Amino acid sequence: xxxxxxxxxxxxxxxxxxxxxxxxxxxxxxxxxxxxxxxxxxxxxxxxxxxxxxxxxxxxxxxxxxxxxxxxxxxxxxxxxxxxxxxxxxxxxxxxxxxxxxxxxxxxxxxxxxxxxxxxxxxxxxxxxxxxxxxxxxxxxxxxxxxxxxxxxxxxxxxxxxxxxxxxxxxxxxxxxxxxxxxxxxx
Numbered sequence: 001x002x003x004x005x006x007x008x009x010x011x012x013x014x015x016x017x018x019x020x021x022x023x024x025x026x027x028x029x030x031x032x033x034x035x036x037x038x039x040x041x042x043x044x045x046x047x048x049x050x051x052x053x054x055x056x057x058x059x060x061x062x063x064x065x066x067x068x069x070x071x072x073x074x075x076x077x078x079x080x081x082x083x084x085x086x087x088x089x090x091x092x093x094x095x096x097x098x099x100x101x102x103x104x105x106x107x108x109x110x111x112x113x114x115x116x117x118x119x120x121x122x123x124x125x126x127x128x129x130x131x132x133x134x135x136x137x138x139x140x141x142x143x144x145x146x147x148x149x150x151x152x153x154x155x156x157x158x159x160x161x162x163x164x165x166x167x168x169x170x171x172x173x174x175x176x177x178x179x180x181x182x183x184x185x186x187x
Contacts, residue, residue, distance in 0.1 A: 011099030013113060013170040014073045015088035018043040024130050025090045032094060034117040036163040039067030040094050064159070065122040065187060069093045070111070071155035072102050075142075078153070082141050090134070093155055095119075097172050103150040107184050108177035116164030123187035125155045150184070157187050 017026035022044045032040050039046035050062040071093040079086050088096040095113065102121075109121045131139040131154070142154040 007101055007104065008099050009174040009176075011097050011172040011174075013095060013166055013168055013172050014098045015096040015168050016166050017089035017094055017096075020044055024092055024134050026092055026094065028089045031165050031167045033165050034068065034113070034119065034160045034163050036160050039064065039160055043094060045069070045094075066157045067159045068095065068119050069125060069155055069157055070095045070097060070102055070119070071125075072096075072100055073098045075153055075155070079138070079141055084135055084138055084141060086135070086138075091131070091154065095166060095172075100172055100174065102156045103153055103184070105156070105174065105184065106177060108179065110161065110175040110177075111158070112171075112173040112175065113166045114164055114170035116162060117160070117166050118162035118164075119158040120161045121156050121158045121184060123157050124150055124152050124184045125157055126186045127152055127154045152186060156184060 015028050016032040017028050018032050018040045019026040020042055035041050037048055045051045045066055047064050049060060050064050052066055055062065069092060071091055073096050076086050103124060105121055107121060111119045113119060127139050127142045131142065142152055144151050144153055
């Protein structure tokens with residue numbers, strides 16, 4: 001999947017969310033603090049080692065490649081057209097963006113958020129059964145049947161490379177990797 005010339009490299013943070021517990025949805029916050037090598041301060045998925053419950057049970061010593069979950073707000077409009085009402089934070093994301101085609105960005109892309117924070121993309125978020133428990137039939141809507149492009153439309157995951165505070169309205173700037181293109185793997 002080659003990068004198109006029309007890929008936006010600048011967007012906006014629409015909302016930020018965090019939750020100390022392992023719940024599907026995350027409540028919207030005024031601000032979140034990203035901590036280098038850890039994730040979102042106070043979030044259940046923060047930590048240097050894997051925090052995803054099923055992975056942590058099987059392989060607790062793996063590095064945490066799911067420290068931050070980002071979703072493009074444009075997904076909500078697509079889901080609305082299919083009859084699903086979904087708002088920021090409800091799909092478990094920490095950062096909701098506008099203007100960025102996150103799922104089409106290559107592995108290793110850096111997203112600069114606000115004045116200081118940087119998140120490196122590590123993979124696509126793989127939709128699980130919890131999506132259908134949240135809204136019956138929603139999982140089918142985030143699976144792609146297209147021959148080209150990402151297999152899922154449920155956001156991306158990343159690790160914090162540089163810490164900082166992120167608030168709604170902050171700029172989200174993309175730095176594509178210099179190395180050869182590698183599509184984001186599903187995590």
